[in-house]
Amino acid sequence: MSISNTQTTYLRKEGTKMKLVFTLCVSSILFGCVNSTIQQVRERETGIQVGDSVVVLGRSNRPSNEETEINFVDCVAKDLANGNNGLNVVSQQNFKDQTFPWFEPRTAPVKVNQLPQLLEERLLANRLSNLGIKYLIWLEGKTQRTSSNGSLACSLSPYGGGCFGFLTWENDASYEATIWDTDDGKTVGRISSDADGTSYMPAIVVPIPIIARVQNNACTSMSRQLRGFLNNDAGS
Amino acid sequence: MTKIIPWFEAPELTQSFIGARLTAHVLVGLALFTSGCSGAQVSLENQFPTPLLESIPITAGVVLNEQLLSYQHNEEIQGSGKFNIDIGSAQRNMFSRLGEGLFREYSELGQLTGDKNVDAILLPEIKQIQIAIPRQTRSEYFEVWMLYRFHFYDNDANLLGSWDLPAYGKANQNDYRGDEPGLKAAALSACRDAMAFFSLNFQSESVAARWAAGEKGTPEVARETSKEPTSEKAIEPAKNPDTPQKQKAIHQEQPTATEARTE
Incomplete structure (x- = not known):
């Protein structure tokens, strides 16, 4: 019995659908629940014109002990650049190299009222203009493990190995973005993104991690809100 | 078979x-x-950015001697192994970028001798490096403290004075996998910090400003200063590298200048 090309294509499509459904089922089982909250304060009108770009910078000023994780900054920058109405985003490292030494931890402006004076530097102002930087987005905050419980033991012998136990931990992500307009040197708004979730790892021979993607959730919410805010979308 | x-x-x-x-x-x-x-073996053969500043209208000669270019920091941290940072490998790129950005013309000199092709001579020296890893400090950060001493000479190799410049860099352990990339990021951050602070404060530092203005040193001062080049605020190496308080002392130290008065 032979199978026609149409049938083969149909079976392939069905197979792909099944794989997708299976992946979604496994993902929904293996990812823990995350609660997220987003808040926004708008101080001025915003808008992105053709040729405008933004840069997402992690706060790392001295002598502060806290630094925003590089992967969170990269995640927000990547999400802002992706999609149909993606923005022009200059990467943090490229921006810092292009504007060196003005945005290093010891030299970067901490308050928005320092920005107009900084923009009086002719070479820096020209460089920002060449890069088309309209908004500077400063990210502050971090993801922390707030609690953890349970125990897990693993053993290995010549006849095999395995783990037994149950672990649970809770992560809390709290970030705030402050948006500066480089044209008038003023803050245009603030967006905060908080997320928390509990991850589990039961182990009967094989450990099965059920991870709450707290930081990823905070990143997605933050970038979605930022994009709406900068484009001045209704409701943002 | x-x-x-x-x-x-x-x-x-x-x-x-x-x-x-x-x-x-x-x-x-x-x-x-x-x-x-x-432990970790860290090499810093990286590219540094050129400072975005109005250049100072002088032809500067920067002495990059063997001592600077081969500078290595070795430290054994109890329970964590031996750490080696080849900081010297970053110096040539660092100072050539600084020279290109900061001075109208810049040339590299192998040793300190009078040179009429340049207006003034700068000799950078690394006085001290200290490191801390998250396991030591119970923090999330790899940290590197550096202490540079810049000696300012006229083009006859007579010393005008020196400027101590502390630099600090840190890197979050959550952003890097392992000690080596974490420590490398912290060391690079310290190098960038030194470059940034040097370039932004150069004109306001008295001895550097006199040097850039073409002031001459005197041979007597040069001999005296070179015999005992340490300033009163220089930091002695920490005997116990596990003591974070001592390491923090470098970070909190403000840049100091040891000036040699000309007659």
Whole structure:
């Protein structure tokens, strides 16, 4: 019995659908629940014109002990650049190299009222203009493990190995973005993104991690809100 | 003639083969497990950015001697192994970028001698480096403290004065996998910090401003200062590298200048 090309294509499509459904089922089982909250304060009108770009910078000023994780900054920058109405985003490292030494931890402006004076530097102002930087987005905050419980033991012998136990931990992500307009040197708004979730790892021979993607959730919410805010979308 | 016996046909070989394989796996596992505690070897052959500043209208000669270019920091941290940072490998790129950005013309000199092709001579020196890893400080950060001393000479190699410049860099352990990339990021951050602070404060530092204005040093001062080049605020190396308080002392130290007065 032979199978026609149409049938083969149909079976392939069905197979792909099944794989997708299976992946979604496994993902929904293996990812823990995350609660997220987003808040926004708008101080001025915003808008992105053709040729405008933004840069997402992690706060790392001295002598502060806290630094925003590089992967969170990269995640927000990547999400802002992706999609149909993606923005022009200059990467943090490229921006810092292009504007060196003005945005290093010891030299970067901490308050928005320092920005107009900084923009009086002719070479820096020209460089920002060449890069088309309209908004500077400063990210502050971090993801922390707030609690953890349970125990897990693993053993290995010549006849095999395995783990037994149950672990649970809770992560809390709290970030705030402050948006500066480089044209008038003023803050245009603030967006905060908080997320928390509990991850589990039961182990009967094989450990099965059920991870709450707290930081990823905070990143997605933050970038979605930022994009709406900068484009001045209704409701943002 | 050697006869090759497949392992599944030779039970006596199979036993030893499994044993050998298990031993190998255990050894590899142990090696991987202990590698996390065996220190790190860090090399900083990186590119640095050119400072975006109005250049100072002088032709500067920067002495990059062997002592600076081969500077290595070695430290053994109890329970964490030996750490080696080849900081010298970053110096040529660092100072050539600084020279290009900061001065109208810049040339590299191999040693300190009078040179009429340049207006003034700068000799950078690394006085001290200290490191801290998250396991020591119970923080999330790899940290590097550096203390540079810049000696300012006229083009006859007479000293005008020196400027101590502390620099600091840190890197979050959550952003890097392992000690080596974490420590490298912290050391690079410290180098960038030194470059940034040097370039932004150069004009406001008295001895540097006099040097850039073409002031001459005197041979007497040069001899005196070179005999005892340390300033009163220079920091002695920490005897116990595990003491974070001592390390923090460098970070909090403000840049100081040791000036030699000309007559």
